Amino acid sequence: MQARVSDARAPGFWPLAIVFGLFVMFLYGPMLTIFVLSFQGPEGGLTFPLRGLSLHWFHALAAGLGTVDIAAAFRRSLLLGTVVMGFTVLLSLLAGLAFRKRLRGGDALFYVAIASLIMPSIIVSLGIGLQFRLVDTGVKAALSALGAEGTLEGYGSALGLLTSALGAHLTWTLPFGLLIMFAVFNRFDPSYEEAARDLGATPWQTFLHVVLPLIGPSVVGIGMFGFTLSWDEIARTSQAIGDVNTLPLELQGLTSTVTTPAIYALGTLTTVVSFLVMGVTAGLLAWLRKRQKRGRA
Numbered sequence: 001m002q003a004r005v006s007d008a009r010a011p012g013f014w015p016l017a018i019v020f021g022l023f024v025m026f027l028y029g030p031m032l033t034i035f036v037l038s039f040q041g042p043e044g045g046l047t048f049p050l051r052g053l054s055l056h057w058f059h060a061l062a063a064g065l066g067t068v069d070i071a072a073a074f075r076r077s078l079l080l081g082t083v084v085m086g087f088t089v090l091l092s093l094l095a096g097l098a099f100r101k102r103l104r105g106g107d108a109l110f111y112v113a114i115a116s117l118i119m120p121s122i123i124v125s126l127g128i129g130l131q132f133r134l135v136d137t138g139v140k141a142a143l144s145a146l147g148a149e150g151t152l153e154g155y156g157s158a159l160g161l162l163t164s165a166l167g168a169h170l171t172w173t174l175p176f177g178l179l180i181m182f183a184v185f186n187r188f189d190p191s192y193e194e195a196a197r198d199l200g201a202t203p204w205q206t207f208l209h210v211v212l213p214l215i216g217p218s219v220v221g222i223g224m225f226g227f228t229l230s231w232d233e234i235a236r237t238s239q240a241i242g243d244v245n246t247l248p249l250e251l252q253g254l255t256s257t258v259t260t261p262a263i264y265a266l267g268t269l270t271t272v273v274s275f276l277v278m279g280v281t282a283g284l285l286a287w288l289r290k291r292q293k294r295g296r297a
Helices: 001-007 015-039 055-064 070-098 106-117 121-146 149-154 164-188 189-198 203-231 247-254 262-296
Strands: none
Touching: 001 189, 015 121, 015 262, 055 149, 055 262, 070 164, 070 247, 106 164, 121 149, 121 164, 121 247, 164 203, 189 203
16 A cells, blocks of 8 residues: 555646646757658658658758858857867866966956856957957958958958857867866866875876766766757857858858758758767767776776
């Protein structure tokens, strides 16, 4: 009798389960709809019913969508996401190590570093774009004053994929990396480092062979955050990238011109890349856990 009472559902279980199910449907339903519609046949449209099953629209996407170079935009997004990931991991790790000690002005520096999270993304993008245009004006004025007419004619703009766009994306990804790394080091037991130093390890050996393996899963997670947040970022890129577009910007522009399921195929492609990155991250985390267990054994 006691077992039956303990196994009984609480009165609010099913209403809450229905609400949760509706939330999951609202969250992932549009994505699943795009996945399904992207695999339509040549006669497929932008809405249901589904007209056949094929890879026709993926082949159409590979052939190109009008004047838009999808392959080039894909490469630009991949390059930018990879560089942003590297900088996010490196700067977050260095900042986490630095903030383990009490720094003069450290609190103010921390709040400045994460302030961009609460600022509207489009304002950040506009500000960075304006800043680099001012740099362009200064550079051109200096070249003109120096009489370097040839250099002036060849000078385009400081706005670019790995300059202004990189900075704009770091204002979005770096605060997340910092918050994760600070949380990791707040829980980190310094006795491991003390034991390594007692055994004669140098500071670099202590970091490489003791600290880094212990925080490795968190570092991998920061890398995943850095790439995925950069991969689909639009607002912070729009005003800061100059005269080229990343894949999300091309996708946004195509929504008003492309009227075939090719736009869904492009959306499916970008989502698959995100899932692949998450899959690689999960694989690395599993490998790191196994390595840690073998080390303890």
